[in-house]
Amino acid sequence: MSLLTVGSVAFDKIETPFGKTDKIIGGAATYITLAASYFTKKNNLVGIVGADFPQEMIDSLKAHGVDTAGLEVDPNGKTFFWSGRYHNDMNSRDTLETQLNVLENYEPTIPEQYQDCEFLMLGNMVPAVQHMTLNKFHKKPKFVMLDTMNLWMDIAMDDLKGIIAEIDCLTINDSEARQLSGDYSLKKAANTIMAMGPKTLIIKKGEHGALLFQGERTFFCPALPLEEVFDPTGAGDTFAGGFIGYLAQTDDFSFENMKRGIIYGSAMASFCVEKFGVERIQNLTEREIDDRVMEFVQLSSFEIN
Amino acid sequence: MSLLTVGSVAFDKIETPFGKTDKIIGGAATYITLAASYFTKKNNLVGIVGADFPQEMIDSLKAHGVDTAGLEVDPNGKTFFWSGRYHNDMNSRDTLETQLNVLENYEPTIPEQYQDCEFLMLGNMVPAVQHMTLNKFHKKPKFVMLDTMNLWMDIAMDDLKGIIAEIDCLTINDSEARQLSGDYSLKKAANTIMAMGPKTLIIKKGEHGALLFQGERTFFCPALPLEEVFDPTGAGDTFAGGFIGYLAQTDDFSFENMKRGIIYGSAMASFCVEKFGVERIQNLTEREIDDRVMEFVQLSSFEIN
Numbered sequence: 001m002s003l004l005t006v007g008s009v010a011f012d013k014i015e016t017p018f019g020k021t022d023k024i025i026g027g028a029a030t031y032i033t034l035a036a037s038y039f040t041k042k043n044n045l046v047g048i049v050g051a052d053f054p055q056e057m058i059d060s061l062k063a064h065g066v067d068t069a070g071l072e073v074d075p076n077g078k079t080f081f082w083s084g085r086y087h088n089d090m091n092s093r094d095t096l097e098t099q100l101n102v103l104e105n106y107e108p109t110i111p112e113q114y115q116d117c118e119f120l121m122l123g124n125m126v127p128a129v130q131h132m133t134l135n136k137f138h139k140k141p142k143f144v145m146l147d148t149m150n151l152w153m154d155i156a157m158d159d160l161k162g163i164i165a166e167i168d169c170l171t172i173n174d175s176e177a178r179q180l181s182g183d184y185s186l187k188k189a190a191n192t193i194m195a196m197g198p199k200t201l202i203i204k205k206g207e208h209g210a211l212l213f214q215g216e217r218t219f220f221c222p223a224l225p226l227e228e229v230f231d232p233t234g235a236g237d238t239f240a241g242g243f244i245g246y247l248a249q250t251d252d253f254s255f256e257n258m259k260r261g262i263i264y265g266s267a268m269a270s271f272c273v274e275k276f277g278v279e280r281i282q283n284l285t286e287r288e289i290d291d292r293v294m295e296f297v298q299l300s301s302f303e304i305n
Numbered sequence: 306m307s308l309l310t311v312g313s314v315a316f317d318k319i320e321t322p323f324g325k326t327d328k329i330i331g332g333a334a335t336y337i338t339l340a341a342s343y344f345t346k347k348n349n350l351v352g353i354v355g356a357d358f359p360q361e362m363i364d365s366l367k368a369h370g371v372d373t374a375g376l377e378v379d380p381n382g383k384t385f386f387w388s389g390r391y392h393n394d395m396n397s398r399d400t401l402e403t404q405l406n407v408l409e410n411y412e413p414t415i416p417e418q419y420q421d422c423e424f425l426m427l428g429n430m431v432p433a434v435q436h437m438t439l440n441k442f443h444k445k446p447k448f449v450m451l452d453t454m455n456l457w458m459d460i461a462m463d464d465l466k467g468i469i470a471e472i473d474c475l476t477i478n479d480s481e482a483r484q485l486s487g488d489y490s491l492k493k494a495a496n497t498i499m500a501m502g503p504k505t506l507i508i509k510k511g512e513h514g515a516l517l518f519q520g521e522r523t524f525f526c527p528a529l530p531l532e533e534v535f536d537p538t539g540a541g542d543t544f545a546g547g548f549i550g551y552l553a554q555t556d557d558f559s560f561e562n563m564k565r566g567i568i569y570g571s572a573m574a575s576f577c578v579e580k581f582g583v584e585r586i587q588n589l590t591e592r593e594i595d596d597r598v599m600e601f602v603q604l605s606s607f608e609i610n
Contacts, residue, residue, distance in 0.1 A: 017489075088489065184322075184393065187530040208513035211530060220527035220604050225492040225516060259607040293609055299525050300605050302564040304598055 002042030003248040004114050004141070005032045005241070006133050007123020008103060009047040009071065013083035014276060016090065016231050024277040025057050027080065028123035028147065031237035034281050035268045036121075036245030037064035038289060043245070044114050046070035046133075048102045050078040060282060070111050077102035090229050091206050108133045115139075119248040121240065122146045122167075127159040134166055143253070145169040145244050146198075147237070153179045165197035171240050173204045186211060187218070200258065202243070204236050212262050217255050221262045222300055224270045224292075231276045235269040238281055242268030267292040307347030308553040309419050309446070310337045310546070311438050312428020313408060314352040314376065318388035319581060321395065321536050329582040330362050331387065333428035333452065336542035339586050340573045341426075341550030342369035343594060348550070349419050351375035351438075353407045355382040365587060375416050382407035395534050396511050413438045420444075424553040426545065427451045427472075432464040439471055448558070450474040450549050451503075452542070458484045470502035476545050478509045491516065492523070505563065507548070509541050517567050522560050526567045527605055529575045529597070536581045540574040543586055547573030572597040 012026030029047045036043050044067040051073065058068055081099040086092070107129065120141040122130045130146060144167045152160045153176065160180075164170060170193065178184055181192035190201050190213040203211040207229070209222040243265035250257055267289060271280045317331030334352045342348050349372040356378065363373055386404040391397070412434065425446040427435045435451060449472045457465045458481065465485075469475060475498065483489055486497035495506050495518040508516040512534070514527040548570035555562055572594060576585045 090489070184395070185530070185532055185534065187532050190530075205513065208510065209525075209527070218530060218604055219607065220514075220530075221607075222514070222525035222527065225490070225495075225523060225525075227490055227492050229490065256608065260609060263607060263609065297609060299523055300607075302524065302526075302568060302605075303561065304565060304568065304602060 001040070001118040001248045001251045002044065002116070003036055003040050003119040003121065003244060004044040004046060004070075004110075004117040005029045005036070005121040005123060006046040006108050007032060007121070007125060008080050009045075009049050009053070010080040010082055012233060012277065013081070013096075014231055014233055015085040017086065017088050018228075018230055019276070021276050023081070025054075026082065026234060026277055028234075028237045030061070030278060031234035031272070031281070032121055032123055032241035032244075033061060033066045034064055034278055035238040035241030035265075035272075036248070037066060038268070038284060038286070039242070039245030039264070040248040041065050042117075042248070043067065044070060044117060046108050046110060046114070048072040048074060048106050050102045051075050053079045064282075070109070070114060072109070074102045084233070086232065090232055108136070110136045118142045118251075119244055120144045121244050122163075123237065124149050127152050127156050127163050131159065131163040131166070134163065140166075143168050143244075143247065145171065145240065147171050147240055148176070150176050150179055161196060164193075167198050169200040169202065170198040171202040171204060171236070173206065173236070177201075177203045190218075202262070204239060206232065206235070210239065210262055210266060212258060214255055214258065219255070219259045219262060221259075221266050221296070223266060224295055224299065226270060226273065229273045232273050233277065235272045238272040239265040239269040241265070263293055263296050264289070267296060306345065306423040306553045306556045307349065307421070308341055308345050308424040308426065308549060309349040309351060309375075309415075309422040310334045310341070310426040310428060311351040311413050311435075312337060312426070312430060313385050314350075314354050314358070315385040315387055317538060317582065318386070318402075319536055319538055320390040322391065322393050323533075323535055324581070326581050328386070330359075331539060331582055332385065333542045335366070335583060336539035336577070336586070337426055337428055337546035337549075338366060338371045339369055339583055340543040340546030340570075340577075341553070342371055343573070343589060343591070344547070344550030344569070345553040346370050347422075347553070348372065349375060349422060351413050351415060351419070353377040353379060353411050355384040355407045356380050358384045369587070375414070375419060377414070379407045389538070391537065395537055413441070415441045423447045423556075424549055425449045426549050427468075428542065429454050432457050432461050432468050436464065436468040436471070439468065445471075448473050448549075448552065450476065450545065452476050452545055453481070455481050455484055466501060469498075472503050474505040474507065475503040476507040476509060476541070478511065478541070482506075482508045495523075507567070509544065511537070511540070515544065515567055515571060517563060519560055519563065524560070524564045524567065526564075526571050526601070528571060529600055529604065531575060531578065534578045537578050538582065540577045543577040544570040544574040546570070568598055568601050569594070572601060
């Protein structure tokens, strides 16, 4: 099945306790499409960059099978830029600088040839823009997944609830789930959020793993305890890309298959954090991914007598 | 196999976002022996209380099969008292008051009939007292497990490392593992700590589950996402009691069996937090425990094609 990802393509500048980068390639849609490329061959990208964006990165996306016909290049604009510094715990960070640049007045255009995509991933953006994007489809894709963040809950909660009502799957982190629902218990929060629209909810807990909720069913996937967590940037997007890429590959919405998607997504995220930016997820082999998935099997399997 | 638990028996006064208690029964050894009582019938307790401690609670421990011959009652003293208030996230708390009372100069005595116990659980206490207690055994029990806390890392690190070198299994939380090892990565921290002595390490992560480490092997057990977490007091001790009680019942130190112990311990802890104090773990049925364990199976099981 074909996947379309709509989201940011960006420059990031990152500081972690282990080092810092100059401007490197980032953006939700970059991580999502790269991660998904290991699973689905019909992998389309809609976004915008400025004239400063390197052609080599676009070529790299193409080399991963990503169709970049929907990636606009604004010849007069500069690419979205984010700079941040991670705290010692690597679970929290400060934003040092954000330059919206070409994203400021961006309204995604859906090329005609993407109209029949079955899987749509709406990366984190202004909720009204996510909603507008979904409304541009003549027919709603059969699986619509959305990522968002606390900022929109602070300043655009009504818009956010508007788009959440229209989607099949929402992915947010644990503190966002609490903020969105007003419930402290994640179990209650999940029920409250699913009542807002999405049949499936994924709560990401960073180094503590991820929870998948669907109706009364719950699945927990641990994060792999790693020797080195070098840079968490993009881990959530990489997770989402692995998950929806796996779903697009298998076209199976059963809870059992969604669990597998969560495992593959978590495996992809575990690679992502091993190096700065997208470096690690640009050069993976099928074998490496399969071996990593087996580590998840070993980590979580047990038998009750 | 027989289990001996040495630790505090106490009064607690607890405030959570959901309510507060008057003085209720608490103490590490109380939670540990009650949790272990569902698994092992040879369940011995060494500790001390004051004249103010209610006979009914001692009777309740006995009714759970706990041998209280090692529980001293100081006719002139008052029982150890702790009072605390949990924050909204239920993962952190402030101590409002601590009265050591009879614990101040307490030196555990091991009754002769407990000398041959195979499993020893040293609940959280002054590390030098834990060490002194272990030295009172003519022959070291075949499995010695120890719980401790950050306070002793702050003020008695050398003593703590002294006793840690002598034990088989250590249980601490994630921030304590980081403090004890000086490593941020829990994987590295685990290797550093196991090099200090214990072959097995359990890192408790509260609502995020628990990690079991043994040599190169790692197992992750999630915490059950609960509708209500009412009072986390004693959850770690209940977990430890369920774990070592299960090991004492099965007398099997294989990694596969230890994993099962972690699951049973986590199931016991998930009951503990549903009510204040020991209330919930005083009245469990085998059926309830088995059903709860099946919830862990459902929560974590998946199959890769």
